[in-house]
Amino acid sequence: MNNATSPKGIYAIAPERRLGGAAHTALVQRRKAAEKRFRYYGLGALVVSLMFLVLLFASIIAKGWTAFEQTYLRLDVDFATDVLVPDGDRSEQALSSANYPALVKNAIWAAFPDVTSRGEKRQLQDLVSSGASFELRNIVMNDPSVIGTQRSVWVPATAFVDSLIKGQMDRSLPESERKLSDLQISWVDHLLSNGHIEKRFNTMLFTDGDSRDPELAGIGGAIMGSLYTMLVTLLLSFPIGVAAAIYLEEFAPRNRWTDLIEVNINNLAAVPSIVYGLLGLAVFINFLGLPRSSPLVGGLVLTLMTLPVVIIASRAALTSVPPSIREAALGMGASKMQTITHHVLPLAMPGMLTGAIIGMARALGETAPLLMIGMVAFIVDVPKSLTDPATALPVQIYLWASSPERAFVERTSAAILVLLAFMVLMNALAVVLRKRFERRW
Amino acid sequence: MNQPNTLTRIEDPAMAEIQPQQAQPTFSATEPAPEGHRTVGKITVDNPKMSARDVNVYYGEKHAIKHVELDIGTNEVIALIGPSGCGKSTFLRTLNRMNDTIDICRVTGNISLDGQDIYDRRLDVVQLRARVGMVFQKPNPFPKSIFDNVAYGPKIHGMTSSRAELEDLVRWSLEKAGLWHEVKDRLEQPGTGLSGGQQQRLCIARAIAVSPEVILMDEPCSALDPIATAKIEELIDELRENYSIVIVTHSMQQAARVSQRTAYFHLGDLIEVGETEQIFTNPEHKLTEGYITGRFG
Amino acid sequence: MSVSTDGHTVKRYDQQLGDLRSLVLEMGGLVEDQIQRAVQALQDEDLGTAREVIARDHVVNGFDVRADEEVVNLLALRQPVGSDLRLILSMAKTVTDLERIGDEAQKIARMVTHIFDGSSAPNQKLLRDVAGMAKLAANMLHGALDALARMDVDRAIEIACGDEELDTEFQSALRRLVTFMMEDPRTIGHAIDVLFMIKALERIGDHAKNIAEYVVYLVKGKDVRHVSIESLSAAGKG
Numbered sequence: 023m024n025n026a027t028s029p030k031g032i033y034a035i036a037p038e039r040r041l042g043g044a045a046h047t048a049l050v051q052r053r054k055a056a057e058k059r060f061r062y063y064g065l066g067a068l069v070v071s072l073m074f075l076v077l078l079f080a081s082i083i084a085k086g087w088t089a090f091e092q093t094y095l096r097l098d099v100d101f102a103t104d105v106l107v108p109d110g111d112r113s114e115q116a117l118s119s120a121n122y123p124a125l126v127k128n129a130i131w132a133a134f135p136d137v138t139s140r141g142e143k144r145q146l147q148d149l150v151s152s153g154a155s156f157e158l159r160n161i162v163m164n165d166p167s168v169i170g171t172q173r174s175v176w177v178p179a180t181a182f183v184d185s186l187i188k189g190q191m192d193r194s195l196p197e198s199e200r201k202l203s204d205l206q207i208s209w210v211d212h213l214l215s216n217g218h219i220e221k222r223f224n225t226m227l228f229t230d231g232d233s234r235d236p237e238l239a240g241i242g243g244a245i246m247g248s249l250y251t252m253l254v255t256l257l258l259s260f261p262i263g264v265a266a267a268i269y270l271e272e273f274a275p276r277n278r279w280t281d282l283i284e285v286n287i288n289n290l291a292a293v294p295s296i297v298y299g300l301l302g303l304a305v306f307i308n309f310l311g312l313p314r315s316s317p318l319v320g321g322l323v324l325t326l327m328t329l330p331v332v333i334i335a336s337r338a339a340l341t342s343v344p345p346s347i348r349e350a351a352l353g354m355g356a357s358k359m360q361t362i363t364h365h366v367l368p369l370a371m372p373g374m375l376t377g378a379i380i381g382m383a384r385a386l387g388e389t390a391p392l393l394m395i396g397m398v399a400f401i402v403d404v405p406k407s408l409t410d411p412a413t414a415l416p417v418q419i420y421l422w423a424s425s426p427e428r429a430f431v432e433r434t435s436a437a438i439l440v441l442l443a444f445m446v447l448m449n450a451l452a453v454v455l456r457k458r459f460e461r462r463w
Numbered sequence: 464m465n466q467p468n469t470l471t472r473i474e475d476p477a478m479a480e481i482q483p484q485q486a487q488p489t490f491s492a493t494e495p496a497p498e499g500h501r502t503v504g505k506i507t508v509d510n511p512k513m514s515a516r517d518v519n520v521y522y523g524e525k526h527a528i529k530h531v532e533l534d535i536g537t538n539e540v541i542a543l544i545g546p547s548g549c550g551k552s553t554f555l556r557t558l559n560r561m562n563d564t565i566d567i568c569r570v571t572g573n574i575s576l577d578g579q580d581i582y583d584r585r586l587d588v589v590q591l592r593a594r595v596g597m598v599f600q601k602p603n604p605f606p607k608s609i610f611d612n613v614a615y616g617p618k619i620h621g622m623t624s625s626r627a628e629l630e631d632l633v634r635w636s637l638e639k640a641g642l643w644h645e646v647k648d649r650l651e652q653p654g655t656g657l658s659g660g661q662q663q664r665l666c667i668a669r670a671i672a673v674s675p676e677v678i679l680m681d682e683p684c685s686a687l688d689p690i691a692t693a694k695i696e697e698l699i700d701e702l703r704e705n706y707s708i709v710i711v712t713h714s715m716q717q718a719a720r721v722s723q724r725t726a727y728f729h730l731g732d733l734i735e736v737g738e739t740e741q742i743f744t745n746p747e748h749k750l751t752e753g754y755i756t757g758r759f760g
Numbered sequence: 761m762s763v764s765t766d767g768h769t770v771k772r773y774d775q776q777l778g779d780l781r782s783l784v785l786e787m788g789g790l791v792e793d794q795i796q797r798a799v800q801a802l803q804d805e806d807l808g809t810a811r812e813v814i815a816r817d818h819v820v821n822g823f824d825v826r827a828d829e830e831v832v833n834l835l836a837l838r839q840p841v842g843s844d845l846r847l848i849l850s851m852a853k854t855v856t857d858l859e860r861i862g863d864e865a866q867k868i869a870r871m872v873t874h875i876f877d878g879s880s881a882p883n884q885k886l887l888r889d890v891a892g893m894a895k896l897a898a899n900m901l902h903g904a905l906d907a908l909a910r911m912d913v914d915r916a917i918e919i920a921c922g923d924e925e926l927d928t929e930f931q932s933a934l935r936r937l938v939t940f941m942m943e944d945p946r947t948i949g950h951a952i953d954v955l956f957m958i959k960a961l962e963r964i965g966d967h968a969k970n971i972a973e974y975v976v977y978l979v980k981g982k983d984v985r986h987v988s989i990e991s992l993s994a995a996g997k998g
Contacts, residue, residue, distance in 0.1 A: 275566050346603035350666070352564060354616045355593030355673060364615075365605060716839060743841045745981025756842045757768050 082442075086435025092224035092237060093184040094176040095150060095213065097129040099158060103170045106162065112169075117162055122155035126177070133218070134209060145206055151178040153226075153238040178226070179219065181236040181429035183210055187221060190428060227436060231402045232418065236429030239422070241437050243404045247317055247397065247412030248386060248444075250405060254321020255328055255385050260378045262325075263332030267374075270333070271340040272362055291330035298327045299394025307395060315396040315411035323395055324385040331384065335377020339370040372459040379452040383445050389416040415441045500529075503748045504737035508536035508724075512677055512707040513558060513581075513595075518572035520553050520562065527553050530572075531733045533726060535677065540699060540708040542722035542739065544715060546754065549728040551711045555679050558709060559595035560588050576677070593620055596675035600682040602662030604654035604669070609646050612654040612665055613637060616673035632672060640668035641698055660691025667698060671706070678702065680710040684717060696721050715755055719743045727751045773838055777847060780830045781909075784851045784858070787823035788905040791858050792898065794820065794865035795964065799894040802872045802887065802957070810876075813869035820862035827855040846981060850974040854908065857967040861901065864960040864967075871953045871960075882950035886940060889933035890954060893961040896926045900968035907975045916975035919968065920984070926965035933958050 038044045105128070106120045130150055131137065137146055154177035161175065162168060182201040185191045187210070197204050213219040230240030274280045302323035306312045312319050343366050351361040392398065397413050398421065405412035413421070415437060422434040507514075511534035520528035528550045535541055535558075543551035553562065560581060562568040574581050581591055593616070604612050613633040616622075623629040633650075637643040642664045646657070654665050663683055670678055680699070684692040699708055699721045712718050718725055718739065725742040727735045727750070735748040746752045753759050767774045794813055801810035831852040834840060840848050875882050900922055907916035934955070941951045976984045 344603070346599060346601055347605065348564075349561070349597075349599060350603040350605060350669075351615075353559070353561065353592060353597035353599070354619070354669065355589050355591075356615075356619055357589050360619055364619075369606065715841065719841070744845060746842055752842050756840070756844045757770060757773065759769060 082435045082438050085432055086437075086439045088188050088190070089227060089432040089436035090224050091188070091221045092226065093179040093187045094220050094222050095130075095154075095179045095183075096174055096176050096218040096220070097126065097150070097154070098132065098172060098174045099125055099129045100132070100172050101125065101158075101162065101168050101170060102128070106169050112166060114163070117166060118159065120159070120162070122158045122162075123152075125158050126150055126154045129175075133213070142205060145203060146209060149179060149183055149206060149209065151180045151237045152235055153178050153233075176220070176222070178237050181427060182206075183219070184237055185428055186210055187214070187219065227433070229404075231404050232400060232413070232421070233402060236425075236427050236433060239430070239433055241415065241418055241433075241440060243401060244413050244415045244418035244437070245440070246405050247320070247401075248414040248416075250317030250408055250412065251320040251324060251392075251397075251414055252382060252386060254318055254408065255324040256378070256382060258321065258325040259328040259332050259381065260374075263329050263378065263381075264336050264374055266329075267333045267336030267340060268362060268367075271337050272358070272366070287330050287333055291334060294390075295327050295388050296390040296394060298323050299391030301326065302391060303394045313409045313411070315399050315401070315413075316409045317397075317405060317412050317414075318408040319395050320392050320397050320412070320414060321408075323391045324388060327388065327391060328378075328381040328385045331381035332374075332378050335381065336370070336374045339373025339377065340366060342373060343369045368459075372456040375455045375459070376452045379448050379455070383448045383452075386444060386448070387416055387441065389414075389420055392417050393420075415444070500732050500734070502532060502733045503735040503751075504741075506532050506534060506733075506736050508534045508539070510537045511535060512537045513574065513576050515554075515557075516573045516575075518554070518557060518570065518574060520550070520557055521569045521571075522553075522565070523567040527731055528557070529731045533733060533736060535707055535709055536724070537707055538703055538705070539724060540703050540710060540722045541724045541726060542718035543709065543711045543726050543728060544713075544718050544754070545728035545734075546730075546759070547713075548730070550731045551726075551728045552681055554728065554733075555681055555709060555711050558677070558679055559592050559597055561592075561597065563588060593673045594675055595677045595679060596670035596673065598663070598666050598670055598678065598680045598683050600685055602659055602666055602686065604657070604662050604665050606653060606655055608651045609637075609654045609657070609665060610650040613668050613672050616669060620673055622673065636668040636672040637665075639671055639702075640664045641694065641701075642668055658691070660687050660694060663687060663691070663695060664698065667695075667702075671702070675706065677707045677709065680708065682711055682713060685713060692717070715743070727754060729754070773844075776830070776834060776838070777844065780827065780834065780848065780851050783823065783827050783830060784854055785905060785909055787820065787827065787855065787858050788901070788908075790816075790820060790823065791862045791865065792901055792905070794862055795868070795894065795898050795901070798865045798868040798872065799891065799898075801869060802875075802890060805876050805881070807873055807876055810869040810872040814866050814873070817862055817866040820859060824855055824859040824862075827851065831855075843978075843981075846978050850908075850978040853974050854971050857970045861964050861967045864964050867960045868957050871957045875950060875953050882954070883940070883947055886937070886947060886950055886954050889929070889936060890957050890961070893926065893929050893933060893958055896922075896929060897961045897964040897968065900926065900965050901971075904968040904971040904975070907972055908978075911975065911979050913976055913979050916972040919972040920976075923965050923969040926962060930958055930962040 036043075036045075039046060102125070105124050106122075107116070109116075127143075127147055130146055131143060134146055137143055157175065157177050161173075179187075182191070183206075186193075186202060186207065191200065191202065193200075193207065202210070210219065226238065227240045227242075228245070229242045230238060231243030233239040270280065270283065274283075302319060306319045306322050307314055312322075347365050347369065348361055351365045352358075356364065392414055396411075398417050399411060399413065400421070401411050401413050403410070419434055419437045419441065422430045422437065425434075513535040515531055515533045515535075518528055518531045519526065531550075531554060533541075533554075543555060545551050556562045557570050557574060558581075562570060570582065576591070576594065579586070581595075605615065607615070610633055613636050614629055617629060617632055623632055634643060634647075637646060642661060645661060646665075654662065657665060663686075667678075667683075684695050687695065696717065699710065702708060710718070710721065722739045724736065725739045726733055727742065727746075727748070729750050735742065735746060735751045737747070742751060743755060746755060794816060797809055798813045800806070801808075801813065831848055834848050838844070900919055903915060903919040903922070906912070907919060937951045937955055937958075941948045970985070973984050976982060
């Protein structure tokens with residue numbers, strides 16, 4: 023509505039609705055309040071997600087940090103000649119199959135000379151891990167001259183003693199509901215008081231393979247398995263992915279076929295990973311006859327899974343290179359390949375690396391496809407090559423998480439911490455690479 | 464003697480327009496020239512460097528350039544002007560086959576460089592682009608050092624045999640582009656760190672480093688301030704001694720300042736070609752007149 | 761739809777060009793009036809009108825200054841090209857010629873005051889040619905301005921060619937004046953005054969011809985000054 027007093031060419035707005043008018047002021051206040059609320063919604067969401075994250079980390083760390091320590095017993099072992107080499111045969115084979123458990127038994131019995139009954143002796147024996155005899159064998163194998171001498175050796179205690187020392191066992195429970203008897207507890211207290219029990223950093227956790235005995239179980243095998251698997255994945259998915267992306271982005275004509283390929287690549291990235299496991303099982307193991315449970319097959323399967331991610335990330339990186347750079351190079355008389363290798367790839371590399379690393383991090387945490395190709399088997403040995411049976415970190419976590427022993431709970435958490443550490447490392451690497459190679463244009 | 468009445472005269476509707484000079488079909492600013500339009504003015508020159516004959520460019524279904532015939536003279540600056548989307552940039556890019564990079568683009572007709580058909584299958588497009596260099600609208604130095612920017616072309620074409628020779632060529636190119644004194648102490652710094660005008664001169668140095676015969680410039684000053692623009696224009700005038708230059712520009716003043724001949728494109732048609740002086744004082748075609756005087760476009 | 765008649769995208773530019781044309785045509789009207797009044801003053805022996813004409817020349821000069829300012833502004837701010845450039849240049853030159861015509865009209869008026877300054881009245885025979893030439897000159901100027909207003913090349917060429925007639929008139933008038941002076945040397949004083957008047961009218965014809973030629977340049981883009989009548993006609997047809 024134009025009123026007569028308004029100057030020509032200006033629309034007459036009701037006075038209270040003009041800027042600064044009463045209606046407008048109210049509007050401004052409402053808008054400011056809404057903007058404030060809008061900010062708080064975001065902040066609230068951030069706080070909630072951070073809380074979940076903190077909760078997750080707190081619970082994992084609280085459960086897992088104790089696994090980095092292990093209780094050791096000091097035994098005064100008599101490497102008696104008559105036990106180790108009863109028939110005088112000191113060959114390596116004979117030594118490796120000698121009766122080390124007897125040495126352990128003798129040593130622990132010797133520590134408590136007043137324990138005589140057979141049942142109590144057995145209980146006493148149970149304080150020491152079965153890993154102790156392996157420890158003694160290692161000592162003898164490394165240096166056979168110890169035979170016939172006495173030496174004090176630190177050997178791992180059983181998981182129950184470990185729990186007791188770490189305060190995870192409730193002493194007030196009735197004896198029948200405890201894993202350790204009153205007698206065993208009194209022995210442990212005795213050993214503790216004279217310094218024969220000690221907590222040490224748990225190197226076995228990182229060096230050893232899986233074991234039925236929690237105190238002997240380590241993630242060394244799983245780490246190596248994961249590393250081999252990742253190596254295969256990286257070596258295959260990065261070059262193939264980058265090459266595919268370059269073809270699609272720089273060479274392929276835009277038509278229905280390339281559109282179809284593009285849609286399918288995007289779909290493949292969203293396919294549930296277990297499907298890749300089934301595919302790997304069918305193709306690599308059943309058809310091509312590659313060894314089961316091997317990092318090679320695991321790597322191949324994860325390559326299939328990672329490839330779409332790498333291609334998508336690489337294409338995005340290529341697209342983000344300004345076309346003016348390509349034009350400049352082509353206009354100079356650079357060939358297509360020179361344009362790509364001299365100018366486009368260096369500029370796209372940070373993005374491609376970031377994509378590849380994020381894809382790798384995802385592959386590192388992947389469990390389902392590995393289950394399908396048998397990497398879920400109980401494997402004690404640390405794998406030494408791509409074709410050795412192996413397991414991977416996330417699979418190890420899955421395996422331990424389903425074990426009932428208290429000691430496996432803390433090891434599960436510890437393995438998760440290690441896995442998370444690897445993930446953080448890889449993501450940090452992605453950030454560093456991006457910062458290092460990123461150039462302004 | 465009758466009393467003249469000036470007021471009635473001013474209101475006389477007849478004076479509101481300039482009478483059509485000759486019987487020309489009427490043209491619309493928004494529609495293409497009628498089928499069979501023939502370019503007004505002289506399309507040929509005595510010593511052509513490049514010549515285009517019956518050139519058509521199609522983007523898929525779209526007929527972007529229609530039967531264009533034009534000579535580009537040796538050591539002349541020819542300006543291509545016209546409203547947006549008139550095909551002047553498209554025509555420019557057919558001259559060094561930059562349109563090849565666009566899938567749906569199809570070129571027919573004949574374009575020759577020194578009498579040799581540049582769309583000949585046997586011709587190496589890479590070599591063509593070295594002979595017909597290009598400078599783009601937005602300065603686009605490579606994200607490399609100033610030295611490497613200029614040295615890149617000679618390197619890929621193997622034009623120098625030693626580092627000393629290469630350094631000499633880089634220096635010569637930068638001097639020719641009037642940039643040497645501004646950058647001689649920071650050749651190792653990134654080319655992207657220069658000002659817009661310096662970047663554009665770097666791009667020109669980069670283009671002339673491979674000793675082209677023709678330089679195509681696609682609105683080279685549209686992103687620059689007036690002083691940088693003046694420097695580029697001065698440079699264009701100097702370069703004319705040794706190169707043929709085709710410049711697309713949206714600034715008619717710029718076309719008037721730097722070029723010897725001017726060609727006016729309108730919706731894919733080459734409407735008029737002529738000496739720049741003639742185009743800007745007395746264009747023959749009404750569309751040219753309308754465009755240069757700011758009646759549309 | 762014809763492109764050139766659409767007017768400029770910038771409306772203000774059109775308005776400024778229109779203002780300049782109006783100013784020049786208005787000045788032309790004023791100058792025509794000056795000539796007419798000066799000649800009328802001579803015929804009516806009206807010293808008052810003659811003095812008015814002399815005094816009014818500064819108005820003509822004022823128009824000249826204003827038009828020049830407009831031209832400079834347009835050149836500086838619009839950077840005109842093509843027909844706009846030709847229009848502005850033609851207007852600038854027309855203004856100069858109009859200013860000169862104004863001066864000639866003032867000169868005639870001054871001669872009128874000189875002849876009728878109270879001493880003996882001049883022989884009417886002496887003045888006979890002035891009226892005829894004045895009519896011719898005024899018609900030429902009127903026609904030139906009309907051609908300018910209508911962008912009428914044919915008319916302009918007609919006017920430019922008409923200058924020859926005025927020149928012939930001037931020559932014969934001059935001969936007659938010489939005859940009078942030889943017959944009766946007492947008329948020499950007045951005859952010289954009349955001579956100045958017819959010379960002024962002849963100059964007015966030249967300026968009108970110039971204006972007509974600017975019209976050809978404006979419309980055709982061809983400079984037709986200093987060419988023969990034959991090629992002038994050819995330019996009009998071309």
